[in-house]
Amino acid sequence: MFEERLEALRREGLLRSISDRDSPQGRIIRVRGGVLVNFSSNDYLGLCGHDSLRRAAARAAEEYGTGSGASRLLSGGTALHRRLERLLSDLKATEASVLFGSGYAANTGAIPAIADRDATIFSDELNHASLIDGCRLSRASTVIYRHADMDHLEELLRTVRRGRPVIVTDSVFSMDGDIAPLRDLTQLAAAHDALLYIDDAHGTGVLGRGRGALSHFGIPPESFVIQMGTLSKAAGSYGAFIAAGGDLVRWLVNTARTLIYSTALPAHLVAASVEAVRIMTSDALLVDRLWRNRESLVRGLHCIGVDTGRSETPIVPILLEDDQAALRLSEFLRARGIHAPAIRRPTVRTPRLRLTVSAAHTEEDIALLITSLREARDCGLF
Numbered sequence: 304m305f306e307e308r309l310e311a312l313r314r315e316g317l318l319r320s321i322s323d324r325d326s327p328q329g330r331i332i333r334v335r336g337g338v339l340v341n342f343s344s345n346d347y348l349g350l351c352g353h354d355s356l357r358r359a360a361a362r363a364a365e366e367y368g369t370g371s372g373a374s375r376l377l378s379g380g381t382a383l384h385r386r387l388e389r390l391l392s393d394l395k396a397t398e399a400s401v402l403f404g405s406g407y408a409a410n411t412g413a414i415p416a417i418a419d420r421d422a423t424i425f426s427d428e429l430n431h432a433s434l435i436d437g438c439r440l441s442r443a444s445t446v447i448y449r450h451a452d453m454d455h456l457e458e459l460l461r462t463v464r465r466g467r468p469v470i471v472t473d474s475v476f477s478m479d480g481d482i483a484p485l486r487d488l489t490q491l492a493a494a495h496d497a498l499l500y501i502d503d504a505h506g507t508g509v510l511g512r513g514r515g516a517l518s519h520f521g522i523p524p525e526s527f528v529i530q531m532g533t534l535s536k537a538a539g540s541y542g543a544f545i546a547a548g549g550d551l552v553r554w555l556v557n558t559a560r561t562l563i564y565s566t567a568l569p570a571h572l573v574a575a576s577v578e579a580v581r582i583m584t585s586d587a588l589l590v591d592r593l594w595r596n597r598e599s600l601v602r603g604l605h606c607i608g609v610d611t612g613r614s615e616t617p618i619v620p621i622l623l624e625d626d627q628a629a630l631r632l633s634e635f636l637r638a639r640g641i642h643a644p645a646i647r648r649p650t651v652r653t654p655r656l657r658l659t660v661s662a663a664h665t666e667e668d669i670a671l672l673i674t675s676l677r678e679a680r681d682c683g684l685f
């Protein structure tokens with residue numbers, strides 16, 4: 304039965320497989336025997352392989368061992384966990400924060416904890432899968448609004464009144480690289496007495512001089528705003544957190560099932576994240592370099608006539624006609640030393656290459672990508 308289903312996926316160009324990397328994550332990676340310039344990671348600041356993160360993790364592994372052995376509520380946590388939580392609430396200017404095992408766990412644990420079956424969730428149609436799953440697990444009634452369409456959201460908030468409203472959105476949409484209209488969302492949430500849950504996975508370390516999407520817009524962290532962030536992307540480590548008011552964070556500690564019933568993050572990952580937050584907040588040049596590279600990539604793409612759609616961030620998609628076209632372009636780039644895997648259905652409706660640029664890329668890397676894409680275009684590949 305699964306054989307036939309797999310064969311059907313293969314015929315449609317939708318079969319996925321895992322490609323192992325045979326090198327550290329970084330600007331250059333070794334995959335499937337090739338040494339490639341990597342335009343596919345979320346390691347926006349190049350911290351995954353950073354020496355001081357490695358050293359911090361190694362020291363903590365020496366001190367605390369490799370596993371944490373229990374949930375945070377039992378004996379899984381350490382003083383390092385507390386320290387990271389304090390740093391993260393400073394980063395996000397909130398009263399408190401609490402760690403989760405991953406961004407997926409944060410979204411699927413926190414959303415059901417704040418929205419029960421009597422609540423109504425208003426969710427952007429392009430939200431990340433983990434937010435969608437969090438909404439499903441909550442059993443609240445979930446209303447989808449058109450992507451970033453504030454008129455549509457307002458109309459729904461006015462007409463669908465059942466329980467406390469909770470608005471759920473990505474800050475940076477992970478497949479298009481556009482930024483949610485957070486100023487309007489905050490105003491709408493205030494006007495309708497709603498909670499606003501922001502997934503800042505791709506904003507943390509990237510927007511607002513590293514502090515995230517609210518800082519980018521200069522929006523104060525009101526008590527009805529809940530910020531989620533991952534430590535697995537710009538922070539170059541692993542894990543995630545929710546930053547919010549003290550009562551809300553204590554509520555999560557008491558009710559979020561993915562926090563209570565899951566083993567705490569190991570201390571060495573926490574130590575790497577502590578170091579990452581220190582670097583993010585002290586090395587302004589690093590975030591500047593990321594944005595310079597982003598501008599250089601987008602300028603290059605526009606020069607060769609590539610439409611970068613709604614992208615406003617280091618995530619830059621190239622939309623393609625179908626899944627096969629995305630696979631062909633990805634293979635073409637691979638042959639020229641570039642790693643940019645195809646993103647296909649069901650992750651996205653329109654197949655694409657999702658390019659991500661990092662602070663670690665050089666001008667030569669970006670030039671190689673642009674030249675290769677121009678060549679692909681001349682060959683009629685897109």
Ligand SMILES: Cc1ncc(COP(=O)(O)O)c(C=O)c1O
Binds near residue numbers: 410433477502504543
């Ligand atoms: C917008 C968004 N939210 C949540 C996640 C999940 O985060 P994590 O990889 O830490 O589980 C991701 C990344 O995969 C993401 O892109």
